[in-house]
Amino acid sequence: MKGIEPITRLVSALSALPGVGEKTASRLALYVMNSSDAYVRELAASLIGAKDDVMLCSVCMGFSETDPCAICSEISRDHSIICVVSDFKDMAAIEGTGSYNGLYHILHGALSPLKGVGPDEIKIKELLMRLSSSTVSELLIATGFDVEGEATANYIAKLTRPIGMTITRIASGVPVGSFIEYMDKNTLDRALSGRREM
Amino acid sequence: MKGIEPITRLVSALSALPGVGEKTASRLALYVMNSSDAYVRELAASLIGAKDDVMLCSVCMGFSETDPCAICSEISRDHSIICVVSDFKDMAAIEGTGSYNGLYHILHGALSPLKGVGPDEIKIKELLMRLSSSTVSELLIATGFDVEGEATANYIAKLTRPIGMTITRIASGVPVGSFIEYMDKNTLDRALSGRREM
Numbered sequence: 001m002k003g004i005e006p007i008t009r010l011v012s013a014l015s016a017l018p019g020v021g022e023k024t025a026s027r028l029a030l031y032v033m034n035s036s037d038a039y040v041r042e043l044a045a046s047l048i049g050a051k052d053d054v055m056l057c058s059v060c061m062g063f064s065e066t067d068p069c070a071i072c073s074e075i076s077r078d079h080s081i082i083c084v085v086s087d088f089k090d091m092a093a094i095e096g097t098g099s100y101n102g103l104y105h106i107l108h109g110a111l112s113p114l115k116g117v118g119p120d121e122i123k124i125k126e127l128l129m130r131l132s133s134s135t136v137s138e139l140l141i142a143t144g145f146d147v148e149g150e151a152t153a154n155y156i157a158k159l160t161r162p163i164g165m166t167i168t169r170i171a172s173g174v175p176v177g178s179f180i181e182y183m184d185k186n187t188l189d190r191a192l193s194g195r196r197e198m
Numbered sequence: 199m200k201g202i203e204p205i206t207r208l209v210s211a212l213s214a215l216p217g218v219g220e221k222t223a224s225r226l227a228l229y230v231m232n233s234s235d236a237y238v239r240e241l242a243a244s245l246i247g248a249k250d251d252v253m254l255c256s257v258c259m260g261f262s263e264t265d266p267c268a269i270c271s272e273i274s275r276d277h278s279i280i281c282v283v284s285d286f287k288d289m290a291a292i293e294g295t296g297s298y299n300g301l302y303h304i305l306h307g308a309l310s311p312l313k314g315v316g317p318d319e320i321k322i323k324e325l326l327m328r329l330s331s332s333t334v335s336e337l338l339i340a341t342g343f344d345v346e347g348e349a350t351a352n353y354i355a356k357l358t359r360p361i362g363m364t365i366t367r368i369a370s371g372v373p374v375g376s377f378i379e380y381m382d383k384n385t386l387d388r389a390l391s392g393r394r395e396m
Contacts, residue, residue: 044242
């Protein structure tokens with residue numbers, strides 16, 4: 001592919017995508033070259049469209065075509081509970097359960113001193129502003145149970161405790177369908193200490 | 199991501215790429231949403247550019263910005279030998295060795311009755327036309343050594359034999375750096391029957 005500038009340029013742009021190395025980028029570029037004109041134009045237009053027509057909801061910081069977004073403006077949802085997630089995909093996963101009817105707040109990341117992500121790099125300020133101007137009775141923290149997710153949860157809990165609402169964390173324990181014997185020690189520890197009366 | 203039409207559209211366009219399932223497409227779409235405007239515009243423009251500014255060289259069928267391509271129009275190359283490859287990437291690999299100085303012919307595929315790829319689906323007609331109107335002394339067939347590559351090589355050899363030039367096939371054998379004991383039976387068979395005096 002060397003020497004053909006438009007292909008080199010495409011390979012280099014594709015290589016910037018996560019999980020796409022130069023070899024995969026070359027393969028994708030070749031696929032593009034062999035694709036229909038209509039498909040390539042649709043792919044390019046949908047890239048621009050996603051960037052131009054989607055904004056951040058000024059309330060929950062989620063991606064949306066409108067501001068506020070469909071979830072934040074839905075009257076039938078429970079506006080007294082906010083579920084805090086790291087990522088838009090986490091919100092989509094929780095929405096997918098169909099068993100949560102409150103609002104969300106998307107942080108767009110998790111605290112990670114090693115990666116240089118401090119409180120100012122994620123949408124924590126926006127959460128505090130939101131909490132100060134609304135009457136929320138429960139803050140449900142649903143960041144991950146990895147080191148960064150836990151640190152973020154603890155940081156937010158500490159920061160928001162003075163406001164006085166109930167702060168909860170989604171449960172950690174043995175996943176549905178799993179065998180006890182295969183669980184790691186940390187998960188079993190959590191599952192034991194988080195036991196519930198039945 | 200459901201419900202946000204521009205994102206759904208992008209995910210669906212990305213899902214059509216080879217090796218990209220819906221989950222990867224969602225991850226890529228989210229990356230795009232979080233990327234700089236400049237990057238997304240560059241990616242879109244390079245897709246369109248690769249499609250619009252790159253054509254097939256009418257001589258060798260390779261991708262090129264000019265017609266004939268740089269290789270076909272290079273006078274210092276040996277115009278008496280044509281190396282037949284399935285794919286543009288194969289040509290790039292052979293060029294990468296620096297030890298071949300002839301011309302190429304890119305088939306854009308290999309014969310595969312199971313996948314519905316017959317002689318008319320790949321650039322065999324163009325090869326025959328080219329051979330009939332030029333004085334080529336050697337046709338070096340460098341399709342793969344898988345079933346489809348072998349079938350393609352045999353088909354082309356049979357078809358072009360009446361023209362009277364020398365027809366050769368790149369060597370099959372034990373790869374450089376490999377141990378004999380780990381070679382499969384077929385490769386060893388080939389390596390034995392293809393032995394050369396030293």
